[in-house]
Amino acid sequence: MRPWMAAATKACALVLLIALCVAILLGATAHTPSLELRPLAEFYLENCLNPYDKAKWAASPEAVTAMLWDYRGLDTVFETTVFFLAIIGSVALFRFAEVSLASYESKLRERREEGLSIIVRVVTRIVFVLIVALSAAIALHGHLTPGGGFQAGSIFAVAPLLAIAAFSRRFVEGLGLTKNSCLAIRTTGLLFIALVALIPLALALAGVGAFIIQNQSKPWTPEFPGYPAQLGPVWLAGSLILFNVAEFLTVGSGFTLLFLLLALPEDFFRRLVKR
Amino acid sequence: MMEYFAQALWIYMYAVLVAIVAVAIYGVVARPNIVKKIIALTILADTANTFMIFIGYRLGSTAPPVLTTLSPSRADIAGFVASAVDPVPQCLVITAIVINMAVTALLVFLAIQAYWLHRTLVAGLVSKLRG
Numbered sequence: 001m002r003p004w005m006a007a008a009t010k011a012c013a014l015v016l017l018i019a020l021c022v023a024i025l026l027g028a029t030a031h032t033p034s035l036e037l038r039p040l041a042e043f044y045l046e047n048c049l050n051p052y053d054k055a056k057w058a059a060s061p062e063a064v065t066a067m068l069w070d071y072r073g074l075d076t077v078f079e080t081t082v083f084f085l086a087i088i089g090s091v092a093l094f095r096f097a098e099v100s101l102a103s104y105e106s107k108l109r110e111r112r113e114e115g116l117s118i119i120v121r122v123v124t125r126i127v128f129v130l131i132v133a134l135s136a137a138i139a140l141h142g143h144l145t146p147g148g149g150f151q152a153g154s155i156f157a158v159a160p161l162l163a164i165a166a167f168s169r170r171f172v173e174g175l176g177l178t179k180n181s182c183l184a185i186r187t188t189g190l191l192f193i194a195l196v197a198l199i200p201l202a203l204a205l206a207g208v209g210a211f212i213i214q215n216q217s218k219p220w221t222p223e224f225p226g227y228p229a230q231l232g233p234v235w236l237a238g239s240l241i242l243f244n245v246a247e248f249l250t251v252g253s254g255f256t257l258l259f260l261l262l263a264l265p266e267d268f269f270r271r272l273v274k275r
Numbered sequence: 276m277m278e279y280f281a282q283a284l285w286i287y288m289y290a291v292l293v294a295i296v297a298v299a300i301y302g303v304v305a306r307p308n309i310v311k312k313i314i315a316l317t318i319l320a321d322t323a324n325t326f327m328i329f330i331g332y333r334l335g336s337t338a339p340p341v342l343t344t345l346s347p348s349r350a351d352i353a354g355f356v357a358s359a360v361d362p363v364p365q366c367l368v369i370t371a372i373v374i375n376m377a378v379t380a381l382l383v384f385l386a387i388q389a390y391w392l393h394r395t396l397v398a399g400l401v402s403k404l405r406g
Contacts, residue, residue, distance in 0.1 A: 013304045017297050024289055033285060034333045041331075041361040049342050050352060061342035063362040068369065079370040086377035090384045146341055150373045235345055251373060258380045262387075 044071060055219050059229035060143045060237040068148065069243040073213035076243075077197060080250065084190060087254045091183070094261050115167040124166035131159040139248035143237035149244040153251025160256045169263040172256075182257040189249030196242045200224055215239045281334065288329065295322045309386045309396045313379060320375040324368045331364035340365065 037045070047056040048066040058066035068076050115121055135156035142148030160172045200210035209221035215238040217226035227238035299322060302315025340362035342355050386396060393401050 009304050013300045017300060021293055041363050042356060044362055045356045045359050063340035064366050067366045082374050083377045086381045089381050093384045093388055150369050
């Protein structure tokens, strides 16, 4: 980088920072902390679980999940697409690793008992199960309590990361979380999201009144019954639980995949690059 | 008196956030090491998220935007609207965090590639070597 370019980038950063300060001083954030709720937020809070006005409700007591997968569900689908592309990009950078890794690994099979000390390994075994159980609970309760697919997936991904650190990458792959199975789980989750989102659209194309990512029945689409809000005593919140579980699979396996690739051994890379 | 105190506290929090943004931008622009650039970028993203959550707060709200009953009366809903914080920024931040993490991972992969191709993590040297 030439000196004048470095100076220019630093000047740009300074200008950006000063602009931010001036914007805040001039009130770009409006009155914070505000005393009243903004009208948009009021709409969501009022209608997310409003049995007296079912034209606008999302059948979920959790306003954030209701917005995320119902009111602005399309937005979230596109955000999932960004996530998909970032992971596909990472996998594409490592696309040659697969075949050469197999030959590399076969030479190292004799090594036994890897990982950190026995204390760490025993504790990790216990915590691993707890993390997985917690993430599943957060995914399945995402439409009732704070949480949802994104959070549960991120929490789940901590478990394989911990296992990679305490044991080894091969331990995680022994559990069935190999690169290919992670890709398969992730694709299944994405397909499921697409399916749930597109069923109402397919109905609309068939002549029934419905719209894409429709959750509950609306007065102007009386033919589409909506996804079931309740199944006996179990509250399902329509399509929200389906989206949450699918997003959990997508995010959890996507991050697991990234951690597996990041844990590839260093001298393996050295050989890969030398060829 | 209490209001002035709250306002002063709020200005202080904004000042801290702007200071963190300054440090993060400095890190991205001026540090030569790619890993340090990535760390600074995650700090910048997290500061932006904190900023959004700040904007969503309102004085006097005491509850997260989660209704605690599945068969609310009209009074329950009115009380919920009166006490909950703004859910819109929270909704934006949820996805932003996960996507930041994915983008950071992509950058880390690129850094690893750059290291194994060029044997250095200094941004200026990497661009000179022309792999």
